[in-house]
Amino acid sequence: MTRPSNTHSPTFSPLYQQIRELITKSLESGEWGPGDIIPSESELAERFGVSQGTVRKAIDEMAAENLLVRRQGKGTFVDTHEDPRSYFRFLRLASNEGDLLALKSVPLECWRAKAGTDVARTLALEPGASIIILRRLLQNENEPAVFDEIYLPGELFSDLTLDILKSSEMSLYSLFESRYAVRMIRADERLRAVSADRVSAELLQVAEGSPLLLVERITFTYGNKPVEWRRGFYSTQNFYYHNELG
Amino acid sequence: MTRPSNTHSPTFSPLYQQIRELITKSLESGEWGPGDIIPSESELAERFGVSQGTVRKAIDEMAAENLLVRRQGKGTFVDTHEDPRSYFRFLRLASNEGDLLALKSVPLECWRAKAGTDVARTLALEPGASIIILRRLLQNENEPAVFDEIYLPGELFSDLTLDILKSSEMSLYSLFESRYAVRMIRADERLRAVSADRVSAELLQVAEGSPLLLVERITFTYGNKPVEWRRGFYSTQNFYYHNELG
DNA sequence: CAGTGGTCTAGACCACCTC
């Protein structure tokens, strides 16, 4: 443990940042999985040889980034997409009427292919590497809302098939996290308005050529590693994409 | 100052939250204006009769919400839209090529009217209250990017005219903050894809009926008071709306 | 050099949860 008194070191970083790295490593390695409780602040302080306040500051930051969740009186837990609190963190969809969405995912297709240059670059793979392509529809009370085309690295999601998707009751990211130990922690989205092509129009039950919201997303796991590329066509007749600027 | 030992009080709140409120009040009252330095942590601690650590925690939170800006060695400052760091906080626009945007605002029209029911409700005004309607175009190197229609409470922006807008060199929110002491701190956006009507199409130089990104924004000042309603039509041929999900 | 924010510690007590 490098004390902050190494003033002239070029690699200086505060103690609590170093603690943060150590905790992150334990998350990456799977020592503590999604939903698990992690050791108490005082235990971690003892393990790392720092004061509880320093551990606290590290955990504070990680909780602010939704990596960990604090629960007073209980302990600190690894965040999980199973937690309903996290459910709409990556889906900024709301209905015009303002009521809560009851979304159902309908998997349409799922097959394996070799990565073209675009996908390979986006997912940081070798061109020609194995990828999975997945198409699905999101419905709100049987009304189609989003048509997604999703690209995944084949290696990480070894045995993913349409059948598994169809029989899964949970959200996609919950499945990824519980079955493949791939936890999505951050995403980057680019939004554009486009005209519906024939396929999207049919699936979303709108006229061909009508405006759709195109949402391109790159999703990252620990260490800023891209593990999903997604193009979603949002029908915004009865829904809107909600964003808060702070 | 109510100490946290008032366990059974229904209005209990931690000391640092109370400090937060006090600092916020000074911001609202204009005691410290945008860009100003605020008293040092130790001064505030003495003024409020708490320890420096407690003031620190209050300021930490407010800095995380972009109300204040810390600068090591200098002091703590009230955030301002003049700060280039804050410039793209409310404009999530990027160019397809990824280069930095050089945006110019072109005011088109500005007039006063009486609030209809929609505007009145959105801005929490009496129906019939005075409002200002403002239209403008945002251009990136002479290429039209966004057509905005903006509704403002007439009372707050007493003497706003098209001439003032045209002669202003700064961003709209910088003008609001320096000339009218109205500081925008948070916004709520709803995004949809729509077809370009004749006016928007002409201004944005796209074909009528082509898809545009419609961004409806309600902007709030201190105390969650709505002070702007805005409908922006974004041309997403050469630009996209960028959003990061964490 | 003095003043600011930034880090770290140690200890006290409160609030909440579980047994």
Added chain:
DNA sequence: AGGTGGTCTAGACCACTGA
């Protein structure tokens, strides 16, 4: 009752800024 996170304090020292 005992453990957890949450709040608050006091004091030390580091890092950065500007006179």
